[in-house]
């Protein structure tokens with residue numbers, strides 16, 4: 310563009326320098342001018358004029374040309390910059406990978422989704438907590454109501470309904486001898502006992518006083534206990550004889566070995582049809598802990614429940630009777646195996662008892678409501694683990710109620726209950 314301007318200027322100059330007279334029109338040139346005066350110039354004068362001014366015009370032209378060149382150069386530079394900038398922009402656009410934008414966008418979207426999920430989850434949690442709060446508030450209201458009721462009840466003075474009789478003795482028979490006439494809770498202190506302890510005494514109208522060692526009533530006490538628990542005793546003694554307990558091997562040992570007059574152990578049983586039966590054993594004793602509370606008795610006196618302590622022939626093996634007898638057996642618990650079996654009977658049956666290999670009588674067994682149970686009911690080991698007296702009911706029948714109690718043998722005939730068996734201990738009364 311700059312070169313075409315220069316060419317035009319040169320072309321004009323050329324016309325002016327070499328134009329001939331025939332092209333000249335005086336009327337056009339007859340204008341007042343300082344250089345020509347008021348007269349129309351001749352061709353030569355114009356030429357002279359032009360010659361005179363040509364050098365300065367040339368200089369001006371040269372100057373203009375330089376300016377134009379300069380402008381042209383600047384324009385080129387600007388164009389270059391424009392091109393450079395355009396290229397740079399393109400390059401810059403190219404250098405920013407589209408993947409990066411997509412990745413960034415995707416990442417942001419993921420974040421948004423995550424936040425959204427988190428918000429939804431938190432909302433659900435808030436809803437849940439709100440529900441819990443409402444539920445807790447309800448519970449608090451209920452508890453407050455209960456508290457009010459209890460406060461009202463507690464305004465009247467509390468009464469201790471457990472009555473412990475004032476008479477004491479070495480056993481319940483001595484208490485009866487001393488005038489104890491009602492069954493209930495008494496303190497006894499056997500000869501070698503360091504301190505008195507509480508027992509339930511069953512005192513009959515005839516003056517017989519039974520000391521109760523064991524009670525099963527309703528399955529309310531778990532009899533699956535360890536050595537120490539069987540040693541010390543567990544369960545609950547109640548003045549009205551409604552609760553379950555094991556008096557404790559140490560106490561049974563102290564009671565049963567204190568007197569020159571031997572004790573009778575009476576087993577009382579009741580099944581789920583309400584039938585009652587019993588069995589009596591003479592000279593019942595429990596050895597000391599050093600002998601693992603070994604059970605001994607002299608003989609089976611009698612009773613309509615049969616002599617399950619002497620073992621039972623289940624029909625599986627001729628040795629059944631021998632290996633299920635209990636006289637002379639030491640006591641076993643889940644944590645102390647004193648039985649005659651390669652395994653641990655007490656652990657398998659979940660009880661503490663004078664285990665052989667293992668039992669025909671098992672009064673500390675698991676409580677089965679309704680009586681009948683199966684190997685499947687018996688749990689992990691599948692053995693007969695109920696409350697068993699095999700000479701009365703099958704080993705797969707668990708009894709409803711049991712009692713184990715002792716009395717000095719000289720008082721047995723005076724007992725009110727089982728007169729039909731008086732013949733079994735005739736001559737033993739003193």
Ligand SMILES: [Ca+2]
Pocket residue numbers: 646647648649650651652653654
């Ligand atoms: Ca064993």
